Amino acid sequence: MSLPAIHPRLYQSRLALLRVFFLIALSFSYFYFSSASIAAEPEPDAVVKFRKFLMREIESSLVSSFLLAKGEVSDAPSVLLQAQILSLAAERSGASFSFRTRGLQEETSAHDRVWTESEDFQSLMREFAASAKSFADLAKRSEQDETLRASLGSALGGLGKQCKSCHKRYRIDK
Numbered sequence: 474m475s476l477p478a479i480h481p482r483l484y485q486s487r488l489a490l491l492r493v494f495f496l497i498a499l500s501f502s503y504f505y506f507s508s509a510s511i512a513a514e515p516e517p518d519a520v521v522k523f524r525k526f527l528m529r530e531i532e533s534s535l536v537s538s539f540l541l542a543k544g545e546v547s548d549a550p551s552v553l554l555q556a557q558i559l560s561l562a563a564e565r566s567g568a569s570f571s572f573r574t575r576g577l578q579e580e581t582s583a584h585d586r587v588w589t590e591s592e593d594f595q596s597l598m599r600e601f602a603a604s605a606k607s608f609a610d611l612a613k614r615s616e617q618d619e620t621l622r623a624s625l626g627s628a629l630g631g632l633g634k635q636c637k638s639c640h641k642r643y644r645i646d647k
Contacts, residue, residue, distance in 0.1 A: 520569065535632060570598070
């Protein structure tokens with residue numbers, strides 16, 4: 474049985490609504506991980522699941538942003554939305570590795586170096602978060618100044634390179 478075809482505008486609206494809900498959930502997660510010292514320790518397998526979701530959201534936002542910046546999809550308001558989601562997810566990503574999660578039921582592709590070389594790893598995560606925030610700021614400015622749209626692609630390329638270099642060192646290839 475095949476899925477019914479969805480009109481592109483309806484699909485974009487649903488996608489935008491899902492992204493807004495994700496932003497809200499991501500905001501709540503900030504308080505969850507920030508208040509870990511107040512509340513009981515989070516369930517390690519849940520931490521891994523959350524971290525995987527966060528990394529998938531970063532990947533999804535990067536790919537969506539590339540498509541929008543290259544003009545393969547024309548939906549100007551989504552550029553800023555994707556950039557904001559990317560920035561928020563990147564900001565939370567470092568904290569999602571604060572719990573060592575090796576040997577759990579939920580499989581992880583994080584290498585042990587994430588925790589044995591945590592200063593370097595967290596530094597890379599902070600640099601990525603700063604770059605993602607700069608990209609979101611550029612996307613916001615590009616709404617007012619069309620000439621800045623051309624620089625979105627190169628900014629995204631830099632973000633992609635940051636992901637790749639961190640994954641090369643800190644992710645186990647499957």
